[in-house]
Amino acid sequence: MKRKFALILSAVMAASSLPLTAYAANFKDINDVPWAGAETVINSVADKGLLSGYEDGTFRAKNNVTYCEAMQMVYNVLVKTGVAKSMDAVEAYAYMGTLDTYQVPKWAQMAVAYGLKNGIIDMQLVATKFAGGNTAATREDVALLFGNALGMYYDKEKDAAEAKKFADYWSISGERLVQIDLLKRLGVVSGDNYNNFNPKKNINRAEMAVMLNKTNGILTEGVEESGTITNITVNENKYYNFTVKMTQGGTENVMATLGQMPVYSGNTTQTVALSSLNKGDQVSLIRSGNSVIAMRVTKGSTAQSKYDMTGYVDSYKNDSLSFENENTGETVKYPIKSGAKIVVGGQTVTRTQLKTLLDDHYKEHAYAGIKTTIEREKKNGNYEDVTYIEELYITFTNEYTRVGEVKSFSTNSVNMKFIGSSSEGTYYFAANCEFYIGDTKSTAAALKKLADSGTVYVKVTVNADEKVSKVIMSEDTFDEGKKDTSRTYKVKSLNDKKLVVEENKEATTFTFGSTNPLDNITFYGYNVKEKDWDKLGNVDAAEKFADNPYRYDGLSKDEDFTMYCKVVMNKSNKVTEIYLSTDKQAWNKTSDEKRERKGTVASIQNDVLKFKTSSVSYTMLDKYNTKDSDNTIKIGSTETQSKKLLTRLANDSAFELYAEIVADGNNKVTEVDARLTAATGKLVEYDQDKKRIKIETSGGEYELITTSKPKLTDEDDKKFTLDDIATSKYVGEEIKLGFNSSGVVNQFTLVNGPNVGSGLTKVSGIATSAANGLQVDGKSKAYSFLSERKMTLRVYGSPTESLDTVKKMIADPNVKVYVEAGLDDQERVETLNVYIREAAGELTSCDSDYIRIRTASGNKFSLDLPGKVKTCNVKGLKQEDLEDGNADNKGYTVKVVLTDAGVISSITG
Numbered sequence: 025m026k027r028k029f030a031l032i033l034s035a036v037m038a039a040s041s042l043p044l045t046a047y048a049a050n051f052k053d054i055n056d057v058p059w060a061g062a063e064t065v066i067n068s069v070a071d072k073g074l075l076s077g078y079e080d081g082t083f084r085a086k087n088n089v090t091y092c093e094a095m096q097m098v099y100n101v102l103v104k105t106g107v108a109k110s111m112d113a114v115e116a117y118a119y120m121g122t123l124d125t126y127q128v129p130k131w132a133q134m135a136v137a138y139g140l141k142n143g144i145i146d147m148q149l150v151a152t153k154f155a156g157g158n159t160a161a162t163r164e165d166v167a168l169l170f171g172n173a174l175g176m177y178y179d180k181e182k183d184a185a186e187a188k189k190f191a192d193y194w195s196i197s198g199e200r201l202v203q204i205d206l207l208k209r210l211g212v213v214s215g216d217n218y219n220n221f222n223p224k225k226n227i228n229r230a231e232m233a234v235m236l237n238k239t240n241g242i243l244t245e246g247v248e249e250s251g252t253i254t255n256i257t258v259n260e261n262k263y264y265n266f267t268v269k270m271t272q273g274g275t276e277n278v279m280a281t282l283g284q285m286p287v288y289s290g291n292t293t294q295t296v297a298l299s300s301l302n303k304g305d306q307v308s309l310i311r312s313g314n315s316v317i318a319m320r321v322t323k324g325s326t327a328q329s330k331y332d333m334t335g336y337v338d339s340y341k342n343d344s345l346s347f348e349n350e351n352t353g354e355t356v357k358y359p360i361k362s363g364a365k366i367v368v369g370g371q372t373v374t375r376t377q378l379k380t381l382l383d384d385h386y387k388e389h390a391y392a393g394i395k396t397t398i399e400r401e402k403k404n405g406n407y408e409d410v411t412y413i414e415e416l417y418i419t420f421t422n423e424y425t426r427v428g429e430v431k432s433f434s435t436n437s438v439n440m441k442f443i444g445s446s447s448e449g450t451y452y453f454a455a456n457c458e459f460y461i462g463d464t465k466s467t468a469a470a471l472k473k474l475a476d477s478g479t480v481y482v483k484v485t486v487n488a489d490e491k492v493s494k495v496i497m498s499e500d501t502f503d504e505g506k507k508d509t510s511r512t513y514k515v516k517s518l519n520d521k522k523l524v525v526e527e528n529k530e531a532t533t534f535t536f537g538s539t540n541p542l543d544n545i546t547f548y549g550y551n552v553k554e555k556d557w558d559k560l561g562n563v564d565a566a567e568k569f570a571d572n573p574y575r576y577d578g579l580s581k582d583e584d585f586t587m588y589c590k591v592v593m594n595k596s597n598k599v600t601e602i603y604l605s606t607d608k609q610a611w612n613k614t615s616d617e618k619r620e621r622k623g624t625v626a627s628i629q630n631d632v633l634k635f636k637t638s639s640v641s642y643t644m645l646d647k648y649n650t651k652d653s654d655n656t657i658k659i660g661s662t663e664t665q666s667k668k669l670l671t672r673l674a675n676d677s678a679f680e681l682y683a684e685i686v687a688d689g690n691n692k693v694t695e696v697d698a699r700l701t702a703a704t705g706k707l708v709e710y711d712q713d714k715k716r717i718k719i720e721t722s723g724g725e726y727e728l729i730t731t732s733k734p735k736l737t738d739e740d741d742k743k744f745t746l747d748d749i750a751t752s753k754y755v756g757e758e759i760k761l762g763f764n765s766s767g768v769v770n771q772f773t774l775v776n777g778p779n780v781g782s783g784l785t786k787v788s789g790i791a792t793s794a795a796n797g798l799q800v801d802g803k804s805k806a807y808s809f810l811s812e813r814k815m816t817l818r819v820y821g822s823p824t825e826s827l828d829t830v831k832k833m834i835a836d837p838n839v840k841v842y843v844e845a846g847l848d849d850q851e852r853v854e855t856l857n858v859y860i861r862e863a864a865g866e867l868t869s870c871d872s873d874y875i876r877i878r879t880a881s882g883n884k885f886s887l888d889l890p891g892k893v894k895t896c897n898v899k900g901l902k903q904e905d906l907e908d909g910n911a912d913n914k915g916y917t918v919k920v921v922l923t924d925a926g927v928i929s930s931i932t933g
Contacts, residue, residue: 051083062230069236071512074100075229085230088160091153092132094232095145098169099135101236105243107177111138113632113641120630122147126155130871134630144172163231164200164223167213170235171203174242180206190221197223212238250308250322251276253301258369262419264298266319268307276309278316282369282419288320296321297393297417299367336424337390340382343375345413347392354447358396361412368418378418387488388420398537423493426451427483430497433475435468438495440482451484454491461497471497477635478620499621499640512608515587518570520563523602525589534591534599536563544598549573550605557603557610566604573606622684625698628674631667633685633693642685643692660699660767661728664927668888670698678721679703682767699767700728704775707759710749717769719759724820724926725857728761730769735762737773746772755786785851788844790861793835797853798843807845809853816846820926821860822887823874829885830858838864838879842924860922863887867901867916875928877918887920887928895930 051070054063066083069075075097077083089097102108116137123133128150136154139145145154145168153159171180180202187193187205196204204221207213212235215221254275255267264285266278280298287296301307306323309316333356338346344359360366366373368381382390395415400407428440431448439450459466461474474480474497485494513525513532520542523534536542547566548557560566570587585606592601621642623635631644644667657665659673673681680702686695705719705726718727733746748754749772762771789801797808809815812827819825833839840862846855865879874886896902901916918933 051077051081053082053084062233065237066230066233069233069240072240073104074236074240075233083229085228085233087229088226089166089229089232090157091149091159091161091165092129092136092157094161094166094169094227095139095154096132096135097232097236098144098173099138101239101243102173105240107243108138108142110641111135111141113629113634114627115141117629123150126151127157128154129157130630132157139169142173142176144169160226162223163221163225163227164196164204166227166232166235167204167207167223168200170212170239171200171206174206174210174212174239175203177243178206178210181209187221190215190219192220192222195223196221207235210238210242212242250306253303253305253307256301256303258299258371262369264301266301266307268309276316278309278319280319282421285316286318288318297367297419299369299371299419300393300417332394332396334391334393337382337392337418340379345392345394345416347394354442358394358411358413360416361397361414364413365415366418367416369420378416381418385420388422389424389486389488390418391421391424393417422488423485425483425485427481430475430480430482433472433482435472438482438484438492440484451486451492453495454487454489454493457492458494459497460495468495471495473623474499477622513589513591515570515589515604518563518567518604520567523589523591523599525591536599544600546601548601548603550603550607550610552607552610560604566602570604573604620684620686623682624701625674625681625683628671633674633683635683640691642687644696657696658698660697661763661769662726663729668927670696672723673698673700673726676721676723678705678723699765700761700763701767702763703728703761703769704758705761707749707754707757709755710746712746712750717761717772719761724818728769731764734769735771737771785847786844787847789842791834791841791843791858793831798834798845800843800845807847807851807853809856810848815853816855817858818856819858819860821922821928822885822926824886830856832883833858833860833885836879836881836883838881839883839885859924859926860885860887862919862921864919865917867918875920875931877920887922888926889928893928893931895932898931898933901931901933 051066054066062085066075066085070077070083099111103110111134113134116134119137119140120133123136128136132154136145136150140147140150149165153161153165182202184201184205186208187196187201189208190196190204193201200223204213204223213221251268251270253266254269257265259265262282264280264282266280268276268278270276282298285298287298287301301321305321308320308322310318310320333347333349335347335349338348338355340346344357346355346357348355360375366375366378368378373381394413394417396411397414398409398411401410426440426442426449428442428449430438431441432439435453437450437452439448441448453468457468459468459471461470479499481498483496483498484492487493513527516524516526516531518524521536523536525532525534536545542563545563547560547563547569549560549566549569550556551558560569573585573587588605588608590603591599592603593599621635621640626634626636628634628644633642633644634640657667657670659665659670662669670681673679679700681698682701683696683698685693685697687693703719703721703726705721708718708720708725710717710730715730715732716727717730718725720726736746736749754774758775760773760775761769762773764770787800787807791798791800792802793799794806795808797806799806809827815827817825817827817830819830822829824830830841833841834843839860842859842861844857844859845853848854863877863879863885865877865885867875868878868884869876870889873889875889876884876886878884898916898918901918916933918931920928921930921932923929
């Protein structure tokens with residue numbers, strides 16, 4: 025069986041970089057689920073954010089799951105385990121038009137687009153089962169989704185032998201057999217008491233919870249093969265060959281190189297050195313294809329030898345080791361205990377041999393894992409705790425990595441603050457240093473621009489000359505520094521010495537001290553009033569919160585409460601963060617810390633904003649209230665402040681849009697301050713008095729604010745004035761606009777000079793219908809249309825690009841249309857800009873993007889809905905009804921008035 029895992033390490037660590045999510049547990053109706061263990065399974069998937077309950081605190085286990093919900097859950101488990109990346113908004117945009125056509129709900133479109141792109145579902149299934157979003161899914165179709173998703177990592181077997189063991193396999197659709205077979209082999213599905221799969225039966229939420237829980241386990245823990253190490257050989261203190269006798273039979277030879285093969289201790293992400301493995305250790309092998317990519321020690325001496333710290337040896341003098349902790353960046357010094365176990369490159373050595381080896385390998389980095397012990401000793405008449413090294417494992421490497429938050433960045437060095445520490449370090453770049461932003465190769469200049477934009481993180485690879493050979497920068501923390509236990513504990517006690525918690529009536533103690541310093545731990549408390557997390561400052565404040573949370577929770581002081589907590593640890597099992605809450609459903613946020621970002625916008629697709637210098641996605645809020653200072657959007661150079669306009673500008677290649685945003689801990693944008701920095705388009709109109717210029721791009725027309733006297737330049741050094749620009753002789757010419765720091769136009773640049781164009785004659789006005797054409801402003805002269813294929817047509821205020829629909833609009837007495845027509849030398853309409861000014865009729869449906877009406881003539885038209893309409897004065901119709909789509913088929917008769925830019929300004933009736 026093929027296992028194309030992205031390593032257990034990367035899967036677990038990617039999952040740990042997600043926010044501390046849980047929605048969970050204590051559902052009111054959890055006891056309504058008949059099968060044993062239901063509570064554990066349902067709470068587990070809820071805690072992981074894979075399947076949530078309802079607002080009234082119920083789970084409703086017997087409710088059917090729709091196809092859209094099922095695809096969303098499959099998408100959730102793939103992304104939240106770190107096995108798959110979130111769907112790129114730009115790639116998803118290609119599917120959105122079709123999904124709108126099939127009325128797939130907006131909330132499910134990203135997941136459905138992911139499924140289509142990755143072959144989990146096809147368009148036929150979307151058209152027949154996903155359309156409308158309300159169809160209940162069958163067990164065999166949900167198996168198709170899970171089977172195709174896991175089929176990206178495991179082989180399917182065509183003979184489907186396991187699936188054919190179901191008593192009712194004959195009723196399974198033929199094309200579903202191989203997916204169900206895969207799921208049965210992996211243990212995701214099983215038969216009922218009569219060994220029936222029941223393929224045509226609808227799947228309910230309880231059954232879905234089981235599939236999610238088992239799939240999550242497979243993606244995070246893998247399907248591993250176990251065995252026992254029977255022999256170990258080492259070459260050049262670097263290359264290891266392990267002979268493993270497999271439990272299933274046979275022998276496996278595992279080749280491993282120092283620094284390339286991770287070995288995990290027990291059921292943790294704690295890594296141990298290859299040199300610490302011994303004959304007789306029981307291990308499980310983790311594969312990618314036919315190659316072993318990692319090992320896990322399940323039983324043996326290594327499983328008990330968890331390092332207290334890992335890092336790099338600084339010096340060894342007088343039987344004391346100076347050691348740089350790779351997690352904190354701090355240098356500590358510990359004496360080596362008499363009789364300590366010292367292993368270098370797989371060989372046990374003495375202290376004298378250790379010093380010799382360190383001297384011989386002075387050009388390399390000595391990477392070490394240490395286990396410490398604390399002994400009480402009397403010094404100068406007083407007793408004190410002394411930390412000794414009792415086990416030391418060292419391997420030599422030519423390079424090492426460091427991770428931290430960027431404090432300053434130049435083209436030749438970076439200064440970083442180490443994660444979990446107040447220490448800082450400066451590293452200088454080698455001449456051939458490589459630079460990356462995320463996975464994308466970049467330049468030092470681009471990294472400096474990103475570093476200057478806000479809080480960013482960096483990983484550097486340091487070579488034997490102590491110079492940086494590779495720099496990776498990201499807006500997200502690098503995930504190998506933290507590990508989320510994913511457990512919610514009940515707090516028993518908390519003080520400056522320890523945290524005692526309970527889970528399933530078993531107590532666990534997290535001890536604070538020299539090996540787990542309090543200074544490296546951040547405490548958070550959940551503020552129920554604000555529905556957010558507060559940083560508590562120190563352990564004293566955390567202790568007070570744990571004992572008396574009333575000022576946060578609004579509880580009566582007479583009420584009893586249970587304090588819950590979650591603990592975050594680094595990969596050395598040291599506590600880095602502790603979260604406290606009386607509300608067990610509070611774990612969908614990590615903190616209220618706001619993130620500021622700035623830079624040139626790459627795109628805004630489906631309310632997801634991306635910058636050009638970052639791979640991080642930011643979600644735009646559904647609604648913006650420009651009167652609310654905490655929830656605003658601003659666009660320099662325009663009077664209109666709307667998300668729709670911001671999206672148009674961001675996605676129009678004629679503009680360069682710069683934005684400064686504020687986002688919360690979940691990367692949801694709460695504030696936007698944007699301005700244009702460059703623009704190119706055809707000149708439509710320049711009004712000197714109103715200080716306005718209108719240009720046309722492939723995305724439509726835009727009116728921008730100008731300064732009183734913009735600077736004039738010309739690429740052909742032609743002389744012209746602002747008065748010239750204000751005349752018609754430059755209309756239609758390509759013009760470049762420059763902007764000041766406020767985003768206001770302060771420069772005009774003509775590309776070709778005056779009227780080097782087609783020489784089209786232009787007419788404009790309110791259009792009426794004529795034979796295969798139109799008349800303007802009621803005049804008798806008629807202009808015929810060229811064929812739609814030869815004509816350039818743009819419609820403002822409606823998503824249509826159809827000439828037939830435009831003809832219906834012009835002919836319909838209930839619709840008023842303003843046109844700008846460009847005529848060829850035979851006075852035929854060659855270019856046509858259509859602006860809908862008014863439309864009246866029955867409101868048939870609406871959503872956040874469009875309002876649809878049927879006129880008295882029986883024509884149906886869709887009009888762009890800008891979000892919040894300035895005037896909505898229809899009896900019984902509310903603004904939120906329009907935005908939420910709750911006005912569908914209610915029989916409202918309305919009149920819609922649009923602005924010159926094709927945006928609805930009022931709805932009356």
